Amino acid sequence: MARAHVEIELRWGDQDAYGHINNVAFARYLEEARVRLFWLGTAREQTGLEGYFRSDDPAGPKMLVAAQHIEFLRVLEYSEHPITIAMWIGKLGGSSIEVHYEVIDGSTTAENGEARVVARAITTVVIVNGETMQPQRLDSEGRKIAKQWSDDPLKLGR
Amino acid sequence: MARAHVEIELRWGDQDAYGHINNVAFARYLEEARVRLFWLGTAREQTGLEGYFRSDDPAGPKMLVAAQHIEFLRVLEYSEHPITIAMWIGKLGGSSIEVHYEVIDGSTTAENGEARVVARAITTVVIVNGETMQPQRLDSEGRKIAKQWSDDPLKLGR
Amino acid sequence: MARAHVEIELRWGDQDAYGHINNVAFARYLEEARVRLFWLGTAREQTGLEGYFRSDDPAGPKMLVAAQHIEFLRVLEYSEHPITIAMWIGKLGGSSIEVHYEVIDGSTTAENGEARVVARAITTVVIVNGETMQPQRLDSEGRKIAKQWSDDPLKLGR
Amino acid sequence: MARAHVEIELRWGDQDAYGHINNVAFARYLEEARVRLFWLGTAREQTGLEGYFRSDDPAGPKMLVAAQHIEFLRVLEYSEHPITIAMWIGKLGGSSIEVHYEVIDGSTTAENGEARVVARAITTVVIVNGETMQPQRLDSEGRKIAKQWSDDPLKLGR
Numbered sequence A, B, C, D: 001m002a003r004a005h006v007e008i009e010l011r012w013g014d015q016d017a018y019g020h021i022n023n024v025a026f027a028r029y030l031e032e033a034r035v036r037l038f039w040l041g042t043a044r045e046q047t048g049l050e051g052y053f054r055s056d057d058p059a060g061p062k063m064l065v066a067a068q069h070i071e072f073l074r075v076l077e078y079s080e081h082p083i084t085i086a087m088w089i090g091k092l093g094g095s096s097i098e099v100h101y102e103v104i105d106g107s108t109t110a111e112n113g114e115a116r117v118v119a120r121a122i123t124t125v126v127i128v129n130g131e132t133m134q135p136q137r138l139d140s141e142g143r144k145i146a147k148q149w150s151d152d153p154l155k156l157g158r
Helices: A023-040 A049-053 A106-112 A140-148 B023-040 B049-053 B106-112 B140-148 C023-040 C049-053 C106-112 C140-148 D023-040 D049-053 D106-112 D140-148
Strands: A004-008 A061-072 A083-092 A096-104 A117-129 B004-008 B061-072 B083-092 B096-104 B117-129 C004-008 C061-072 C083-092 C096-104 C117-129 D004-008 D061-072 D083-092 D096-104 D117-129
Touching (some): A023 A049, A023 A117, B004 B023, B023 B049, B023 B096, B083 B140, C004 C023, C023 C117, C083 C140, D023 D083
Antiparallel strands (some): A096 A117, B083 B096
């Protein structure tokens, strides 16, 4: 039971005409967080997940986004303070994974140490064979590592 | 009980490194669809919704995205054929609205007339006073128009 | 001596925190205009350029952007009126082409028929072999078609 | 005579369908670099420029992009290594400034210490009054600081 963390820089251009970080930018942040966790292996923690998912074999496993659900709790303003994204596996299926996230405003953390959650999200990703694009079961080694980075699932509204 | 429709051009730049339209672009399309329905009033149908929501008064109602849920059913490829987004109000709260969408691939429609749905989505928007940013109840005139553009709610997974 | 024209829809999300269409969006518009002219062949005019450049052969010619110069003459506001991009070949090298553009505000055209130019730009593209990525000379057939869509080069400031 | 430096994280989503960082993303990087230098004051060096340009007065000076010229020297690949942007004032006009940049690939620097320049660029920005949007001369204090961050102008092709 553990969560991984990545820090992502905001860009001024992530703002919309209202002068706030736009909801579409959050989808971009979640994508970047997944890439860093599962491919680059540059999360704050050494997870071992990237060893499994990042394959030099072009036919190796790819992740497709099957669904995404985001709840926006507070407005996020552009600043020099990167957001922190806490991520964990909230549900482990046969060939699918639910990645759960909390997005934490870096400026409130910098000001007073408060980990203010501005958004919560769940992405359902399907693991496919990179060549056939057919769903592919996670093998037992992959499941073992994935379980180490599991935690209680979020309950999003509705 | 009716649905409104907007057509949105794809951009080559909406593709990601996999060569498909990226999931983040879908969030952008949904935003554009809402803007056209509720502000510009350029949906295929004359809805009256824009008359209510588009106010010249800076303190007039604004829409904030509180949550968004997207299901991706099929891969969408870049082409010259705009997608069609069918939109309706799936749930009408006091100061919130659920906008439900089906995103239809324009290339299959062009080829054989099939309305192939590539994604389904729900956005929960909160109506706020543009000055105070406090939630604001939709008045009876607004509710009347909104009901005309209501339809059965989507049931997204989970 | 002729110019080709493409119309491109604006998106609300192309605006920045100042509430104007952001300069980065213009680079996206120019890219989309090139794709439509050289690949899709959906410019207003039947140019023949796409017949040459769009190849089903993966090793066929690709275009790489070597340089881009944009001058912003006026602020562009988001509206339902697509911009029109007038494009022509301002200079034809051995394996490179200069695409010259004028970006015309669709809202002023809609209001009073005025073709108000909001930006001018030049992109230097290099034609490369899609497999070796080495510069590749435009053959005589390609040069003949390209000359038909040539016009006087822009003179950008500095 | 000095140059300021900012480091900017790449995002996987900055790639295009060719699998390289797209030219449009470079325009976004340059914007972010200007914001950090002139507003946030988070360049590697303490420049004093942000003290002048970042005003709490809404009518304080704003920067508008009047022109931008980018030369792409090499392909940039997505990686965990941020790019470094070296920036300096290449020309100081009455109410305009030319910002000159070199964009340095962080992955080659990480590998072997080589500062491989992948792009060079010049942005002409006009300083305007935030309320009237009229060009505004840089005062003598501003000019003094700006001169400290000046260096030889780039000579871009054509």
